[in-house]
Amino acid sequence: MLMEMEKMETTAEAAKDERKRKITYAEAVLEATDQCMQMDSSVFVIGEGVPDPKHIFGTTTGLREKHGKNRVLDMPVSENGLTGVCIGAALKGLRPIMVHQRLDFILLAMDQIVNNAAKWHYMFGGRLSVPMVIRAIIGQGWGQGAQHSQNLQAILAHAPGLKVVMPSNAYDAKGLLIASVKDNNPVIFIEHRWLHNITGYVPEKPYTVPIGKAKVLREGKDVTIVTSSYMTVQAMKAANALAGKVSPEIIDLRTIKPLDFETIRQSVEKTGKLLVIDSGYYSGGLAGDIIARVSENKSLFGRLKAAPKRVTLPDIPTPTSHALSKHYYPSHIDIIKEVCELANVPEGQAKAIAESERQKLPAKPDVPDPSFTGPF
Amino acid sequence: MENADDEKMENLPDNNILLGLYSSMLLIRRTEERIAELYPEQEMRCPVHLCIGQEAVPAGVCQNLTSEDSAFSNHRAHGHYLAKGGSLKAMIAELYGKETGCAKGRGGSMHLIDLAANFVASTPLVGGTIPVAVGAALAARMQKKNAISVAFFGDSAVEGGAFHEATNFAALHRLPVLFACENNLYASQTHIRERQPEREITQLAKAQGIAVFKADGNDAIAVYTAAKKAVEHARSGAGPAFLEFATYRWLEHVGPNDDSKLGYRTAQEIAEWKEKDPIKKLRETLLGKRVSTEKELEAIDETVKKEVNEAFRFAKESPFPAKETLADNLYAD
Ligand SMILES: Cc1ncc(C[n+]2csc(CCOP(=O)(O)OP(=O)(O)O)c2C)c(N)n1
Secondary structure: OHHHHOOOOOOHHHHHHOOEEEEEEHHHHHHHHHHHHOOOOOOEEEEEEOOOOOHHHHHHOOHHHHHHHOOEOOOOOOHHHHHHHHHHHHHOOOEEEEOOHHHHHHHHHHHHHHHHHOOHHHOOOOOOOOOOEEEEEOOOOOOOOOOOOOOOOOHHHOOOOEEEEEEHHHHHHHHHHHHHHHOOOEEEEEEEHHHHHEEEOOOOOOOOOOOOOOEEEEOOOOEEEEOOHHHHHHHHHHHHHHOOOOOEEEEOEEEEEOOHHOOOOOOOHHHEEEEEEEEOOOOOOOHHHHHHHHHHHHHHOOOOOOOOEEEEEEOOOOOOOHHHHHHHOOOOHHHHHHHHHOOOHHHHHHHHHHHHHHHOOOOOOOOOOOOOOOOO | OOHHHHHHHHHOHHHHHHHHHHHHHHHHHHHHHHHHHHHHHHHOOOOOOOOOOOOHHHHHHHOOOOHHHHEEEEOOOHHHHHHHOOHHHHHHHHOOOOOOOOOOOOOOOOOOOOOOEEEEEEEEOOOOOOHHHHHHHHHHOOOOOOEEEEEEEEHHHHHOHHHHHHHHHHHHOOOEEEEOOOOOEEEEEHHHHHHOOOOOOOHHHHHHOEEEEEEEEOOOHHHHHHHHHHHHHHHOOOOOOEEEEOOOOOOOOOOOOOOOOHHHHHHHHHHHHHHHOHHHHHHHHOOOOOOOOOHHHHHHHHHHHHHHHHHHHHHOOOOOHHHHOOOOOOOOO
């Protein structure tokens, strides 16, 4: 089965030949899941609400009808225990895709994820492996508050033995999900809720996007921006607003563990300036880690033309009130400010760009687009 | 016939209790109706899990509690909070994200608190407050207080480890805690038969050696009576008690709308449960047993509506938290 999947990998060239079909990120996740199930009978999907009429924001629609009750399971509200059950199934040859509507729920399963799934291959001398995917949705806005929208990717990336992917667009979502299912290790597949409705070109055929490979989304020469998931959208928005003034190079990490440092290194070597953007928290986070790697790299250290910077969430739990959350979440305007500072854009000009962008912001920036009327 | 009726009369709780149950349920109903009505204005920008149809449980249980007793709840907490005596104004302001809210706008509907009423906390991660309620009971025991504590939770919470760990410990130490389970058949859109084997939820508690009580969760008097026994049991030092109430949520899992179009439950099922409206049921008893008149009940409704109006006015007029306060209360002094 795996061999079959291997053959279906599409090269970038072949992808260009396909007619430009656009689907949403959510549809891309669904299509990847569906195709994995078709190609490999050992794949099954389990999660709270997977077969219910809301279908995890449309990412599991129709799977049960197509693949049957035995392979598309709803789940008791037993996150830790059921993670263990999936690990057991994975040890014995199945490939579970476990789905959590919010990443916050997998905190209950950290014992099984970190102590078991992440460790068993190494701890048992490579004799066992745990090929499973855990989909987790992070987010922001609409008063989800302190316990329903946490961006805790760094905690997961911290644990040795896990792979953590965070696709930022529909194409990567499909390719990375298929790659995650094929991978013989536990992979945490993190989706930002605000990406689900975003559309993009996605080939119909199955293909993989390699885990552990970042992508230069936009070439530039002035500043290296390293980002991932939804913050990639914000970074691109910032770059567009800065067009003609600053030329940033944008690297979409796609996988945060294992990290593709080589791509970052090459870019920073060129620009000498680094801004890391992460939707997670400031302390102990991904951004700090990347800056540390750049700083401790002897050849890069000497090439840095400015102190690296980061844009993250503050070290504060998410406030529910939109009056506070609008000051809590960084937007593309914060990115613009940091880029301008790194690129030595005169202060007056930088302020003018930021101000003109601020005028375009919705009055209540706690929804990704006007179609969201909450709750979600 | 007359005899049977007389007997029923004797078994009825006191009039003030009956009216208390009625007012409590009505306050919850009218408040949530108003939330549902105004939610589309998009000024309450947080998820709301309404308990319309389930009001008898919070009203009936809390009618047995004193302000020394602690209550904890889950995502569907409005009813528990109000029945325990939580401030309506502070709750509505919380939904509006205002500084005057019960959690100063930091929490929203899913994180209610009113320490004056000893409504200690509600949180939306399923099962999360069950062990915490046991901890409050442990404190009451160690501090030699006569207080008990109550954890309100839904049928799905017994699927999680925290429930089993907490009930084990509570039983081991015979702690004065009530486990109040609202079995409304669904967890979000998933029926209980897709989540649990065919056995009574109460068997789980029995297996831990915990006394169990069961009642029709849409009959406020039955809830009150069962909870009274359970509270007496817990307060007497005999150990924890588990209560299961069969009830039903009328509206969608989260949000203000009817969700019959989703198709995970039939229109007939919803209609049947609406027939068992707990407020209508108690109203019929109050009138039938001549505990009160239509006019008196009308007056209660008027008072409640006024209170609700006032709370929404207060919430809307209240200020938002200031930007400078974003980092406040990160750590306790
Ligand atoms: C630990 C955890 N897992 C999943 C969820 C998502 N979730 C929110 S409410 C809910 C169902 C709750 O059902 P129940 O406990 O029966 O209470 P009800 O909503 O019916 O009142 C679920 C699964 C959650 N909040 N917490």
